[in-house]
Amino acid sequence: MNQMEHLNIYETPDRKLDKMVVVFSGWADAAEGASSAIKFLLRKLHAQKFADIDPEEFYDFSQTRPHSSRTRDGKRRIHWPTNEFSYLTDTDTESGIMVFVGVEPNLKWRTFSKTVARVAREHGVKTVIHIGALLDAVPHTRPVKLSGTASEPKLSEFLESQGIRSSNYQGPTGISSAIMDACINEGMDYTSIWGHTSHYLQAAPNHRIGSNLLQVLVKLLDLPLDLSELISAADMFNEEVAKAVANDEQISSYVTKLEGQYDEAVAAIEIPDPAELVRDLERFLRGEQRPPPTDP
DSSP: OEEETTEEEOOOOSSOEEEEEEEEESTTBGGGHHHHHHHHHHHHTTEEEEEEEOSTTTOOTTTSOOEEEEOTTSOEEEEOOOOEEEEESOSOSSSEEEEEEEEOOSSOHHHHHHHHHHHHHHTTOOEEEEEEEEEESOOTTSOOOEEEEESSHHHHHHHHHTTOEEOOOOSSOOHHHHHHHHHHHTTOEEEEEEEEEETTOOOSSOHHHHHHHHHHHHHHHTOOOOOHHHHHHHHHHHHHHHHHHHTOHHHHHHHHHHHHHHHHHHHHHHSOOHHHHHHHHHHHHHHHTSOOOOOO
């Protein structure tokens, strides 16, 4: 094992890795909607771990506590927070895809983020895609709401083509924003896609969110991944949630009320802004008034 500052390197990938997928458990992973999707991806496309970040400098272990378990022979084992770099070995492409799965650190966010960005840069990453899941006042009976941001116009166009609305959030942020800043400073494009999880559902993993996030990711990365297993798990999850809600009169009443509020909010968003319509018309008329090109 080669130790380089906070980075443990176990092997060197046999290909250039021009894209990196990032996911964090915890705050940015409501009901494990994002991390469960990436675990499915890693398993199906035979990911190979090649490096990790030593947790010692980045965690307050009284806040992010390690877990202990017993082995089959009765010995106790401690599991520390892990931040692992892998690459997909079954993508049928000359260039590869790096995947970083981590736990939001408590300390030294800038050092941590620069470490992630440096690994990406040294392996040729040009585009970084973060996926996450957040709690929101959205009913489970409506299509999964996705939101996102992108640092590059083509990525923004892709998000829009998938019905993913731009996020205008301002306020306290998570480690994914620090990673975004570090990667952009290294010259990489960055996209962040979030699945909105019904806040009243505590069941995890939420395969309904995970399957929707992964469907978008597969299109964006053009991956040869069969999602039927995950979609089946999502269907089963939806059935179990429907039964549980139907058997709880209080929650059922709340969901009905939430549906009305949500539908009204969606309808309001979809109504065109009159001022924007006027601007569009003015741009169109200016284009129409341009003289036609003359023949050479």
